[in-house]
Amino acid sequence: MRLSLFIFFILFALSGSFGQRVCGTLKYETSMFNKEFHSNQSNTQSRDTLPDEIISIPVVFHVLYNNAIQNISDAQILSQLQVLNEDYSRLNADASNTPNVFKPFAADVRIKFCIARADALGRPTNGIIRKHTNNVSYNIDDAMKSSVAGGDDAWDCNSYLNIWVCNLAGHNLGYATQPGDPADKDGIVIQFDALGKIGNLQPDFNKGRTATHEIGHWLGLKHIWGDSDCGNDGIYDTPQQSSYNNNCPSFPHMSSCSPNSNGDMFMNFMDYTNDACMNLFTTGQKNKIRSLFALNGPRNSFLNSSACDSVTESAGSVPANSTPAIPSEVSLSIYPNPIDHDLNIVALNGYELKGKSISIYNLTGSLIYKSTGLAAVNKINLSFLTSGVYLLKIGNNAEKKVFKIIKL
Template sequence: MKKKTITILLCALALVSAFSVQAQRNCATMDHLHQQELTHPERIQRLQSIEQHTARVLQRQSRAVNGTITIPVVVHVIYNAPAENVSAAQVQSQIDVLNDDFRRLNGDASSTPAIFQGVASDVEIEFCLAATDPNGNPTDGITRTFTSTTSFPTNDNMKFSATGGTDAWPASAYLNIWVCNISGNILGYAQFPGGPAATDGVVIDYQYFGTIGTATPPFDLGRTGTHEVGHYLNLRHVWGDGGCGVDDLVADTPLAGAPNYTGAPCSFPGPNTCDEGAGDQPDMFQNYMDYSDDGCMNLFTEGQKARMRALFEPGGPRASLLNSTACNPPVPPTCDDGIQNGDETGVDCGGSNCAPCPCNDANLTLTITFDNYPEETAWEITDASAAVVASGGTYGSEPDGSTIIENITLPGGDYTFTITDTFGDGICCNFGSGSYELIDGSGAIIAAGGAFDEEESTSFCIEAPTDEVLVSPKALLMGSINLLSPGNPVLMKDDLRVAGRIPLAQPYAAIAGLNHSGAEEITDPLVLSQTGNDAIVDWVLVELRDPGSPATILATRAALLQRDGDIVDVDGASPVVFNVSPGSYQVAVRHRNHLGVMTKSPLSLSEVSVPIDFTDAGLDVYERSANVDGAERYPLGGGSAALWGGKISSTLGQVSYIGQNNSSDGVYAAIVNDPSNPNGSQSAIVPGYLTFDLNMDGVAKYSGSANEVDLIFNAVLLNPSNGAGAATFTFREQLP
């Protein structure tokens, strides 16, 4: 019986001992700082600069920043198990504790011993859950991210989506708090001021966060959050993380030689680990920056308050938070509020509601004045396809605080200017007063600033050259003409328009051999409602070619073909406009299933529209070899001519009825393999806007009346160069 009792007692003692070790506060902030110093050697210098700033502020009699400071907070909840997904109420309970503790409204303030009551302080810092996110949208100040990571070490992985966490919101405007499962019995850790913006903030284990839900005794009163936010605001542990010879840089906290793990009943006086002689005081284990249990913590001191608030004075590393409006609900953007917001592409311009932003001229000047770390600064300008067209930096060879000027010339187009800081603290105003300004030749400011985190971007546009040429071609398509009765004048069928098949956006981007990437689009629905001679038949391509090397295409424009052969711009009426300099060009017209045609001689093009009538059989057009390639156009009679129909592949650029790569087989393959023909029937009728709809009636057929193969057969037999009427005759596009 004695043996059994002794065994039970020993087990109970072991459990109590294990719980005591488990229940001790363990903050990893200093370990995190040391790791940062190894990774970023300049971190030490930045901390020294912050201490110099703090010392200067504390020596002054007056302060620039007075009254209550409010810090917007975003809480990133990262969870693997459901219990880790803490509730909004638990998040709010932590915010409430921060507000109580930093304003000395905590219910246990009366527990502060009389000896310390004189230095106990209302820090005059408050916290709110953000109401506006970085994009200007409403938010409850909480993000939630499921992760496959079961627990996180203190290496900041929880701060990046790429490693299972959540990316920080801009540290210049928000206090980021990450709540997750931290490995190694760590309650939390913080980043001291002056570190990289991408990792700036506080991390708290979900078991020690707030006062309800998963909050676990004896750390269930939210004081882990208070402790870590103290570090975020540049407070050290009260024992200075050393012996009695190391200070916490605050005069009114008694010198301590080690952390205190004081728990209930929080008996005072507790340990006195350092003898300071006359006036010596016991350790202030009640201070939020010691390691006592939550129930034994109840004060910051006046010295700690002064140290924290120094960060918000001009030039301080937390001063940008004073300008944050994230505690306020989003204000609907307007076109006269003086800021770029909503979907605006510039300040009060662009986007869906404001007038288009004026474009800048092509000659730009970029001026950068560096902070104390020019080796961290770089910039680039990218075009609409995200290609870098100009860049500079980093500038490690430039003196601290120096200024550089870059002259840049850009062609017309849309661009984005981006300035970056590799450390993530911008170029103003923590470590020097850096700034940048990008202006155009007229002095108009495109982008300016200096206070940002990792990067800052501004979109702008450069005015396109005013040079332009206008052309008014005409052409007929064999496939859209009644060959037995073409009419006089010839009018093409507009079956595709009537059937609603013509796409609003130009179709040539995806057609191999043409591959036109322009953004031409019909934006006015009335264009396709037009009937009569000006009704739209289809899209065509108009090309300007180099007269010295006609195979070289200098510019391409998708345009609209009308029933009478007129080729017009996307408004359905104007001449086709090219943004090129006036000069001599050869002009070609091409189509998705007809052979193209090109002028034989160069034409002088300018801002005055030049007519080019490819429907005129007498027009002298480019010809490679009539004997080999066939006549360049189909003769309609009556002096008219049309582009040859029957082309299946713009890569091959030929028409053939039988033989290798013949057009008939191309039609057959397209029809039997079309998704709308699951049975692969050669007699299927396939509807749509189709390259293999050669007679352009809105359906494709291999057999039966009005089939595509008959058109191919007629084109081969009717080609004047096929004198023998051979079905094996093949002819090609008369283009270089």
């Protein structure tokens, strides 16, 4: 073989090819971490998930653009949220394309994604940050997650799902961190022309399923083939398959380790098929995802996040460079939650509640209760509240903290 032809084949093999899904998550995990994981867990005492409770995930988008085309529209970004809310609720229009033999396994994960309406200090936001960058493209090395490196720093991963949108090198469509990865890296990265379902998108990846897939990783799911030949994804109801599927196979598609004549579940969101061919998570995947939100689970803190609720904006905006009076590492214990009778609010790490306002709002923003903190330990009788979800606000303006509480 002539040398130039040989080099061409080598380069082709290294670069991958257009038209195939390339997810960088496995490569990222193996190259970036020695699995010396840090805990993302909040110090705030929390509660367990309620049966089939809809879990809300506030989302912040960090759009890093080098040219106008990469600076995608708000409408394109919001179309991604719509896709996520359909796919994680089994409300996707193409759910009907799930083969009948697999339909009994399909699940409504009962997770809702909402655009962040307040930042970590309670200031109003539209949940979309835009920054020009001199980086023409990014490798899967987290540079987009660092303001110093020409990206944008993560928001608190105990309360927000960070989604970075940028131009990824090497045909990667996206990659994700997994539960337990370092907090300042936590989130997903999506190629700008594979995000959402409107705008100038790659034809095979134009229905927002790249983010559905990467958030699956962020929520603890593995690729359906277990990332090895006839591997194990740890999910009981996804059939074993020899490897990933590209493009759009026709059903049934058998592989060497198919357990029965149904073959591969290539339409699962955690395979590599085109956007138009993916349409389900299974009950096993749902259970795995929801286990992360249980008490002591790595994503449990999201049960407290109120970043999507407009009531947190009620204090108005504060200067962008103001320093919060309550340091972000301060933790408050709020228990029990759900509440039967008394609610206890205890400050840890020496932070005094004395003199701070304690307010409780309902979800329409009406003030239900107000008092002033008396000491480090506050016990509030809430037996007068009707059953439901409320927001507990401690402090005012830039120093406030907001928690979601449930009255039984």
